[in-house]
Amino acid sequence: MxxxxxxxxxxxxxxxxxxxxxxxRPEVIKVAPIVRRLREAEWxxxxxxxxxxxxxxxxxxxxxxxxxxxxxxxxxxNCHTPAALASQLLRRLDRYCGxxxxxxxxxxxxxxxxxxxxxxxxxxxxxxxHVEAGxxxxxxxxxxxxEFHRRSIAVSTSLHCAPTSAxxxxxVRENIAREKIIVSGNTVIDSLLEVAASKPALPAxxxxxxxxxxxxxxRENFGEPLRDAFTAIRAFVDLTPDVAVYFPVHPxxxxxxxxxxxxxxxxxxxxxxxxxxxxxVAAIQNAWCVVTDSGGLQEEAPALGKxxxxxxxxxxxxxxxxxxVVELVGTSRDQVFGALSELNKNSxxxxxxxxxxxxxxxxxxxKRIVEALYxxxxxxxxxxxxxxxxxxxxx
Ligand SMILES: CC(=O)N[C@@H]1[C@@H](OP(=O)(O)OP(=O)(O)OC[C@H]2O[C@@H](n3ccc(=O)[nH]c3=O)[C@H](O)[C@@H]2O)O[C@H](CO)[C@@H](O)[C@@H]1O
Numbered sequence: 001m002x003x004x005x006x007x008x009x010x011x012x013x014x015x016x017x018x019x020x021x022x023x024x025r026p027e028v029i030k031v032a033p034i035v036r037r038l039r040e041a042e043w044x045x046x047x048x049x050x051x052x053x054x055x056x057x058x059x060x061x062x063x064x065x066x067x068x069x070x071x072x073x074x075x076x077x078n079c080h081t082p083a084a085l086a087s088q089l090l091r092r093l094d095r096y097c098g099x100x101x102x103x104x105x106x107x108x109x110x111x112x113x114x115x116x117x118x119x120x121x122x123x124x125x126x127x128x129x130h131v132e133a134g135x136x137x138x139x140x141x142x143x144x145x146x147e148f149h150r151r152s153i154a155v156s157t158s159l160h161c162a163p164t165s166a167x168x169x170x171x172v173r174e175n176i177a178r179e180k181i182i183v184s185g186n187t188v189i190d191s192l193l194e195v196a197a198s199k200p201a202l203p204a205x206x207x208x209x210x211x212x213x214x215x216x217x218x219r220e221n222f223g224e225p226l227r228d229a230f231t232a233i234r235a236f237v238d239l240t241p242d243v244a245v246y247f248p249v250h251p252x253x254x255x256x257x258x259x260x261x262x263x264x265x266x267x268x269x270x271x272x273x274x275x276x277x278x279x280x281v282a283a284i285q286n287a288w289c290v291v292t293d294s295g296g297l298q299e300e301a302p303a304l305g306k307x308x309x310x311x312x313x314x315x316x317x318x319x320x321x322x323x324x325v326v327e328l329v330g331t332s333r334d335q336v337f338g339a340l341s342e343l344n345k346n347s348x349x350x351x352x353x354x355x356x357x358x359x360x361x362x363x364x365x366x367k368r369i370v371e372a373l374y375x376x377x378x379x380x381x382x383x384x385x386x387x388x389x390x391x392x393x394x395x
Pocket of ligand 1: 024025026027029030108109110111114132143146188215217248249273274275276277280281293294295296297300
């Protein structure tokens with residue numbers, strides 16, 4: 001497919017072509033506000049490619065955010081391992097980049113899709129822009145394989161859009177030049193605040209009790225860790241008659257089977273299919289607390305003033321933990337049960353954790369990113385202001 005490039009839309013301003021590559025639900029939620037804003041810019045031609053990484057959740061999320069892909073990569077053969085997906089994607093993205101010849105490839109986060117997109121861009125000598133750059137844990141294989149993806153992507157990125165100052169500092173520690181980093185905020189807060197402002201309706205089956213919104217799907221929690229955490233949650237609900245659980249179950253069979261095994265058949269535990277984004281936002285707004293191993297929910301719930309217990313031992317999102325509204329509890333039975341009981345008994349603690357904080361953004365991240373794209377890809381080098389492409393220190 002060849003898209004003719006208009007070299008100039010007016011006498012002076014060149015038109016640049018931007019290719020976004022997305023493969024999973026969170027990537028769509030997080031790039032959609034950038035795509036929408038960039039499409040309004042007369043200096044930008046925007047293409048969206050889907051990678052086929054998470055085919056079951058992608059189409060509905062694309063539709064909800066009104067993102068129509070220009071290319072949907074489908075896989076004939078089994079692509080269930082990161083290696084199989086990465087190798088197939090690399091070939092397909094290389095071909096696409098060769099045809100379209102974009103000025104820039106953009107991807108978000110830490111998926112195999114984002115990793116393959118960064119390599120494809122590098123081999124074609126195309127600038128790569130990384131959205132949600134600089135998240136790190138101390139261990140290369142936790143989360144696996146995402147931490148490896150993040151670190152590898154950083155090496156060839158020309159513009160790093162870090163959500164927070166701490167993420168930017170992580171990049172500086174890896175010797176990334178400061179001029180290549182902006183602190184944009186996380187675009188998930190753009191999506192979240194926009195949806196929250198439109199007052200989404202609560203899903204009809206959401207319990208009318210104090211409700212734990214539960215999600216769990218991280219690969220490193222499959223098996224015993226999930227089984228332990230779910231057992232503790234069930235025990236807590238058994239002992240606390242005014243508490244319910246609302247659990248949109250991820251389609252991954254490893255997560256799904258354990259959820260059904262441990263949590264089904266309880267009158268106050270509701271296992272439901274994955275929710276649309278509007279439903280999730282309404283569910284967070286109406287939850288008593290959120291228990292999760294998801295990255296996105298650790299960012300969203302604090303902005304809506306809901307306490308979060310994280311079913312992981314480490315997080316690449318330390319900011320809300322430092323604010324005291326997110327607690328890392330791991331997956332052991334004692335810790336999960338203990339953390340829920342404490343939140344239930346200790347109302348002063350609950351109140352401290354149930355206040356809106358915005359460490360991940362103010363809802364204007366996509367505006368900052370589009371401004372940075374304009375500076376980097378449209379303005380001549382001598383006119384690029386250092387104002388925006390600079391490292392803001394934590395206040
Ligand atoms: C290791 C790690 O932390 N990696 C993260 C991972 O994403 P994640 O862990 O956040 O993934 P999920 O939990 O699947 O998605 C979350 C989003 O989905 C919404 N949601 C949830 C349930 C539902 O029923 N319906 C929904 O709409 C929810 O509100 C939220 O916005 O990959 C991203 C991409 O690279 C990275 O950004 C991110 O670092």
